[in-house]
Amino acid sequence: MKFCLLVLLATVATTAAYTPHSPPSSRRTVLNKASALITSLTILTPTISSAGDIKQCKAKASNxxxxxxxxxxxxxxxxxxxxxxxxxxxxxxxxxxxxxxxxxxxxxxxxxxxxxxxxxxxxxxxxxxxxxxxxxxxxxxxxxxxxxxxxxxxxxxxxxxxxxxxxxxxxxxxxxxxxxxxxxxxxxxxx
Structure with a gap:
């Protein structure tokens, strides 16, 4: 869910850089903007887990x-x-x-x-x-x-x-x- 949200927002950010009314942007500028957006969203977006989400323990986990x-x-x-x-x-x-x-x-x-x-x-x-x-x-x-x-x-x-x-x-x-x-x-x- 979190990954899909990030991909969607990155797509919107990169698409906005190519709108007809804005001056042309370099590929590097677009990638930098998308990278900054993804990084900030990764930090700010909480992990979503539902109640009762049954997790498998890691191999040989003793906790x-x-x-x-x-x-x-x-x-x-x-x-x-x-x-x-x-x-x-x-x-x-x-x-x-x-x-x-x-x-x-x-x-x-x-x-x-x-x-x-x-x-x-x-x-x-x-x-x-x-x-x-x-x-x-x-x-x-x-x-x-x-x-x-x-x-x-x-x-x-x-x-x-x-x-x-x-x-x-x-x-x-x-x-x-x-x-x-x-x-x-x-x-x-x-x-």
Whole structure:
């Protein structure tokens, strides 16, 4: 989407240089104008991603888990809306103060919704930001991880949980996924 927008704007910019009422421009001038436009738009245009956008982890990544890598989907044998309701209840039961030594900065559902005809969401989890790793490697700011979930029409859930920075998450994503899986098992889900 972003690339298409940039190509379109570059085309408009170069076409405008050849309008009949303007003095002729050199090819270099046209290319310089187009290059400047593309560069500024690349910097100013935010990356667009939808809620529940399930990403595949990079090969041998130790800071990411995903159904696209593990093949493990959360299966409910329930309707899409019932599965989405179960998942939403489990996600909201996650303690804001964190659990099992992780996510001390809480969580926020930042986009999407698990109610409606296309249940998908992105949940942002934050570390407390007080540990040595945050102090020395992240400027004292909390580490942020994203959980993306999408409930399919057959009641299966595709998901990915990944850290935004770093090469390792020290098992944080696995602990979070285990908490969610345990909550879903209590509701009769199978894995």
């Amino acid at each position: 990411c888990l995903s159904t696209l890598n593990t093949g493990t989907k959360w299966t409910s044998k329930k309707s899409q809306s019932a599965a989405a309701s179960d998942l939403e209840a489990v996600l909201k039961s996650y303690p804001q103060e964190g659990q099992n030594g992780i996510d001390g900065g809480g969580y926020t559902i930042v986009s999407g919704s698990l109610s409606g005809s296309d249940p998908e969401a992105t949940v942002e989890y934050k570390s407390s930001g007080t540990g040595n790793m945050a102090k020395y490697f992240n400027g004292g700011k909390p580490f942020v991880d994203d959980l993306n979930v999408k409930v399919n029409t057959n009641g299966e859930v595709e998901w990915s949980s990944s850290s935004r920075v770093g090469d390792s998450d020290f098992g944080v994503n696995a602990k979070r996924v285990a908490f969610i899986e345990n909550g879903l098992r209590e509701k009769g889900w199978k894995f």
